[in-house]
Structures are given as C-alpha cells and as structure tokens.
Amino acid sequence: MAPVLSDALRQLRASESETHIQQVVFVTDGSVGNESGLLSLIENNLGRARLFTVGIGSAPNSFFMRKAAQFGRGSFSYIGDISDVENTMSALFERLESPVMTGLSLQWPANIETESWPQRLQDLYRDEPMLITAKLSSKPKAQQKVTLTGRGANKSWSRSLSLNQPLPSKGLGSLWARDKIASLMDRKHRGEAESVVRAEVLDLALKHSLLSAYTSFVAVEEKVSRPSEKNLKSKALPNLVAKGQKLVPVNLPKTATGGLLSLMLGSALLSLALLLRKLSKQRSV
Amino acid sequence: MRLSSMGLLLSFTLFAAGIWQLASGLVIYTKAELAQIWIEDAWELSLQSGKLGHKPWFWADTWPVAKLDFGASPDAGKIFYVLAGSAGNSLAFGPGHLAASVLPGERGSLMIAAHRDTHFRGLDQLELGQPIRVQSVSGQWARYRYRDHQIWDSRQGPPLLDLEVDQLLLVTCYPFDELVAGGPLRWIGRAVKE
Numbered sequence: 103m104a105p106v107l108s109d110a111l112r113q114l115r116a117s118e119s120e121t122h123i124q125q126v127v128f129v130t131d132g133s134v135g136n137e138s139g140l141l142s143l144i145e146n147n148l149g150r151a152r153l154f155t156v157g158i159g160s161a162p163n164s165f166f167m168r169k170a171a172q173f174g175r176g177s178f179s180y181i182g183d184i185s186d187v188e189n190t191m192s193a194l195f196e197r198l199e200s201p202v203m204t205g206l207s208l209q210w211p212a213n214i215e216t217e218s219w220p221q222r223l224q225d226l227y228r229d230e231p232m233l234i235t236a237k238l239s240s241k242p243k244a245q246q247k248v249t250l251t252g253r254g255a256n257k258s259w260s261r262s263l264s265l266n267q268p269l270p271s272k273g274l275g276s277l278w279a280r281d282k283i284a285s286l287m288d289r290k291h292r293g294e295a296e297s298v299v300r301a302e303v304l305d306l307a308l309k310h311s312l313l314s315a316y317t318s319f320v321a322v323e324e325k326v327s328r329p330s331e332k333n334l335k336s337k338a339l340p341n342l343v344a345k346g347q348k349l350v351p352v353n354l355p356k357t358a359t360g361g362l363l364s365l366m367l368g369s370a371l372l373s374l375a376l377l378l379r380k381l382s383k384q385r386s387v
Numbered sequence: 388m389r390l391s392s393m394g395l396l397l398s399f400t401l402f403a404a405g406i407w408q409l410a411s412g413l414v415i416y417t418k419a420e421l422a423q424i425w426i427e428d429a430w431e432l433s434l435q436s437g438k439l440g441h442k443p444w445f446w447a448d449t450w451p452v453a454k455l456d457f458g459a460s461p462d463a464g465k466i467f468y469v470l471a472g473s474a475g476n477s478l479a480f481g482p483g484h485l486a487a488s489v490l491p492g493e494r495g496s497l498m499i500a501a502h503r504d505t506h507f508r509g510l511d512q513l514e515l516g517q518p519i520r521v522q523s524v525s526g527q528w529a530r531y532r533y534r535d536h537q538i539w540d541s542r543q544g545p546p547l548l549d550l551e552v553d554q555l556l557l558v559t560c561y562p563f564d565e566l567v568a569g570g571p572l573r574w575i576g577r578a579v580k581e
Contacts, residue, residue, distance in 0.1 A: 338543060349547035352487045354539065354575075355473040355500045358560035358568040362504055364412030366566070371405030378398035 103134050104143060111147040123225070124151035125176070125198055131158035137166045141291045144173045152176040152225065154194065158187070169291065175224050200228040203252040203259060208234065211246040211265070215239035219281035226252070235278040242266065279310035287315065415479070419505035422480035426451050426468040433524050439471070449477045452484045453491035454522040455499060457513075469521075473500045473558075482506050485558070488550060492523030496550040500558035503574070507559040510576060511536075519555060519578045531555040531578035539573045546575070553580040 107128065114124050126148075134140070144153060153174025155167040158181045171178040177197070181190045206223040210216045218236030226232060232250075242265035251260040283303050290299040300316055307314040328334070343349050422443065429443040430451040442450050453469040469491075473483035478501060484491070488498035501507035517533040531554070538561055539546045548556070554577055561574040 340547075347549050348551060350487065350550050351545040352485065352498065352548050352550075353545045354541055354558055354573045355478065355483065355485070356475065356560075356569065357478065357500050357502050357507070357558060357573065358565070358570065359415050359479075359502050359504055360566075360568045361412045361415035363566045363568075364408045364415070368405045368407070368409030368412060371401050371408060373405075375398045375402035375405055378394060378401065382394040382398070 103128075103130070104136070104140060107140065108143060108147065111143075111149075111151070114151045115147075115149055118149060118151075123201055123204065124149075125154060126151055126174070127154045127156065127194070127198070128170070129156040129158070130162050133161045134163050134166050137163070137169070138291055138293075140166070141169060141173055142293060144170055145292060148174050154198065155179070156181065156191070156194065158184075169288070173288075173291075175222075177227075197227045202226045202228055202230075203254050206232075206250065206252040209249040209251070210236075210238075211242060211248070213240075214242060214246070217282070219278065219285055221285065235274070235281045237278055276310050276312060279306050279312055282306060283312065283314050416505065418479055419481075419502070423468055426470065426481055430454055430468050434526050437524060437526075439524050443480070449480070449483075451481070452524070453497075453499075455482060456520040456522070456528075457517070458520075467501070467506055469499055478502055478505075488556070490523070491521050492525055492527060492529065494551075494553060496548065496552055496554050496556055497521065497529075498556045498558060503560040503563050503565075507557065508563070510557060510559055511563050511574065513576060521555065529555075530581040532581060533576065533578045536574055536576040539575055540571055541573055542571045554578060555580070 110126055110128075114126065118124065151174075153171060154176035155171045155174075156179045157164060157167045160182075164178075164180060167180075168178040177194075179190050179194050181187055203226040206226065208218065208223065210218075216236045216238050218234055220234070223232070223234075244266040246265045247262040248265055249260055249262045251258065253259070283306055286299050286303050286306070290296055303314050304316045306312070307317040313319060425443040429441040432441040433439055433451060439452055440450050449470040449472050451468045452471045455467045455469050457465040467482050470477040470481045470483050471486075473485045477483035482499050482501035485498035485500060489495035491497055503510070513533045513536075515533060515535075519531045519533060520528045521531070522528050557576040557578070559574050560568075560570060561572040562570075563574070
C-alpha cells in the first residue's frame with residue numbers, strides 16, 4: 103500500500119491550492135499491514151488534503167482503515183457484501199461533493215481551562231454531526247459562551263452556545279476519558295514512546311473503569327457455584343458434525359477367543375496331574 | 388491307602404480337565420484354520436455364479452462375501468475369505484463383514500472384523516501404505532492402502548463413523564496380547580481406497 107499512497111500524495115502536493123480541498127479515496131479489498139509506518143506516512147505527507155478509505159470484504163484491517171481516515175481527516179466506509187458497493191460508493195461520493203464547512207475551531211471562555219477532544223476538528227460534510235467532549239477547570243458562569251467558527255462556501259460562519267445550563271449526566275466522564283485514551287493511542291501511532299503513553303492511558307483507564315490496550319475487565323462470580331472441596335463433574339460431549347457429514351453409530355462385535363488361555367490352562371493342569379502322579383508313586387515305593 | 392486313592396482321583400480329575408481345556412483351545416484354532424479351505428470352494432462357486440449365498444457346508448448359517456488379501460500382488464500374502472455377519476458364528480470360521488457397512492464392491496465404508504488371536508493376529512504389524520485388496524463377488528478387486536488406526540473404548544458406546552467415505556475399516560480386539568476374552572477395547576484400522 104505504501105508505494106501507491108506516497109505516489110498519490112506526491113501528485114497532490116504538486117497541484118496544491120489554497121482555495122480548493124483535495125481529496126484522496128483509497129479503495130482496497132486486500133489486507134494491509136505495517137500500520138504504524140503507513141499512519142506516519144499519511145500524517146507527514148498529506149498536507150492539506152483529505153484521505154477517505156473504503157474497505158471491501160473481510161480482508162482489510164478495519165482498525166487501520168478507520169485510523170488512516172481519521173489521520174487523513176476523512177472518513178472510512180466499509181463494504182461487507184459486493185452488492186453494497188454501489189450504495190456505499192454513491193453515498194461516499196455524494197459526501198465528497200458536498201463539504202459544508204472547513205477550518206473549524208472552538209473558542210472557550212478565556213478564564214476557563216479546558217481539555218477537549220478531538221483536538222483537531224474534522225471537516226464537516228452534509229448531514230454530519232459534530233461531537234466534542236471537554237473537561238472544564240471550573241463551573242462556567244451565566245452568559246459565558248463557547249463559540250464554534252468555520253469557513254463555509256466563500257463565507258465564514260460562527261455559532262455560540264451558552265454554557266450556563268449544564269445538565270448532569272452520569273456517563274459523560276467515561277465518554278471524555280475514552281476520547282482522551284483514543285487520542286493518547288494515536289500519539290503512540292505517531293511515534294511517541296509506548297512507556298509514556300502506557301502510563302497515561304493506564305492512569306485514565308483505571309480512574310474511569312475503562313477497557314483499554316492496557317486494562318481489561320475481570321468478572322468474579324459472587325455466588326460460589328462449586329465449593330473448592332467438591333469434585334468437578336466430568337462428562338463426555340459429542341463432537342460437532344461437519345455440514346454434509348453423516349455419522350452413524352456402529353456396534354462393534356466381540357473379537358477375541360479364549361483359545362490361548364485354554365491351551366495354557368490345559369497344559370498347566372496336565373503338568374500338575376503328572377506331577378501329582380509321580381509324587382504319589384514315590385511315596386508308595 | 389485312603390490317601391493314595393484320593394490322590395489318584397485328584398490327579399485323574401486334573402488330567403481330564405487339562406485334556407478338556409487343551410482340546411477346546413485346539414478346536415478354536417483348528418476350526419479357524421481348516422474352515423477357510425471349505426470357504427474357499429464356496430467363494431469360487433460364488434464367483435462363477437456371480438451371486439452371494441453359497442454356503443461352505445450344508446449346515447452353515449453364513450456364506451463368503453469377499454476375499455481379503457494383505458499381500459501386494461494377486462495370490463501373494465495372507466488371504467482370508469470374509470463371511471457374512473460379524474457374530475461369533477461367523478468369526479469362528481473367518482473374518483466377518485459388519486452388516487452396518489456397505490457390501491464389498493459398493494461405494495462407502497467396508498468394515499471387516501475378526502478375532503485378534505486367530506485371523507487378525509498380528510494386525511498391529513501393518514505398515515503405513517501397505518496395500519490391502521478386497522475381491523467382491525463380481526470378481527473385481529478394490530485396492531486400499533493402510534493409513535492409521537484408533538483404539539476405541541466400547542464402554543463409551545458405539546463409535547460414530549462416517550460410512551460414506553470410501554475406506555476399509557478392520558476391527559479387532561485390543562490389546563493384542565491380552566489372554567482373557569471380552570475386554571472393552573477395540574482396534575480399528577483404516578485403509579483408504581486408491
């Protein structure tokens with residue numbers, strides 16, 4: 103994949119322009135390896151262009167294709183069945199033809215420190231939502247606003263949201279932490295040392311009870327099903343039969359005779375009889 | 388005097404029991420060896436007529452269904468005439484054909500059983516790839532090559548087998564050097580069709 107991609111990106115840079123958006127669509131039904139190398143290639147060479155990825159079938163690595171699109175500020179489309187190709191591709195091209203807004207940025211009130219994800223906002227296409235999670239250092243006062251600005255077709259756009267009525271919600275913390283973990287993992291893909299990333303992810307995941315590359319859930323049954331002093335029940339389970347195979351139980355016959363045993367027993371008895379005869383003869387003499 | 392007559396009686400009883408045991412053992416092996424000679428004649432008749440059901444002797448309750456050859460070339464090596472049915476009445480005189488399996492010459496799995504200490508003695512010496520041939524009543528030979536074996540414990544119930552596979556399964560008791568009859572283990576050798 104690397105030669106194709108770097109070739110495409112080089113051609114793009116030759117025709118770069120301030121006023122147009124450049125878009126690359128990468129379609130594959132093959133498997134893609136060398137994730138980190140390719141991601142840093144995209145990161146370093148994409149410039150102002152956008153990368154859209156399309157994976158067909160089960161071979162392409164969905165994680166990589168999604169990440170590549172994210173690093174390329176585009177989107178990832180997955181086509182599971184060949185009959186979906188037309189629908190998915192026409193939906194993708196419709197999106198590509200209708201970018202709504204670019205150069206998006208968010209302004210928070212000046213006296214509040216924030217940590218918001220994603221840090222680099224994606225372009226918006228038609229019918230697309232924008233979801234941002236942020237942690238604020240203090241509770242915002244009334245009249246404080248957050249302002250989103252962007253550039254639409256030939257004009258700038260801005261919208262302000264009042265922060266004075268935050269609704270309490272239980273899962274928000276986890277959502278924010280999950281976004282932060284994802285961006286920390288991206289830093290690892292961009293080449294940051296794993297030890298640094300691991301420490302930060304671990305801290306965050308443990309604090310918010312989240313699954314991550316370095317944490318997992320362990321389920322412990324509260325009710326004791328089998329006391330440790332009791333034996334396990336063992337039972338033979340039938341194997342699953344392959345489709346189209348018919349297995350028939352066949353009774354096996356008895357396939358041994360006692361012939362050899364009889365011969366040995368007979369010889370032993372005869373020897374014993376002869377021995378007895380000899381002994382009694384000796385005594386009578 | 389009384390003591391010696393008791394000793395005489397005892398030694399006579401032992402002698403009689405010994406003769407009886409020896410004889411019954413010998414009968415088993417003699418039957419197994421000699422019967423094959425008469426069965427060979429019955430098989431020749433079956434081949435000539437092209438039909439099964441020729442009894443080797445007039446009071447027999449079984450008849451030959453195949454000729455089994457463990458040698459490489461025709462009429463070289465160990466030859467057995469396989470009888471219909473795999474109960475004791477057949478196995479006393481020759482290897483028996485399991486009625487659950489296909490008839491020789493048909494597609495599918497052919498199963499033949501015999502006593503481990505008569506006709507199938509030394510079956511564990513079969514070598515990988517050794518040719519085994521089976522002649523059906525049409526006179527045609529099917530060629531198989533020995534592949535592998537499994538030990539089945541019949542206390543688990545009957546084995547589940549795929550009888551649609553073209554193969555020859557040879558069944559006998561295991562272990563081969565066990566003296567007492569009636570054990571639960573079976574040796575199932577598999578030869579695949581060429």
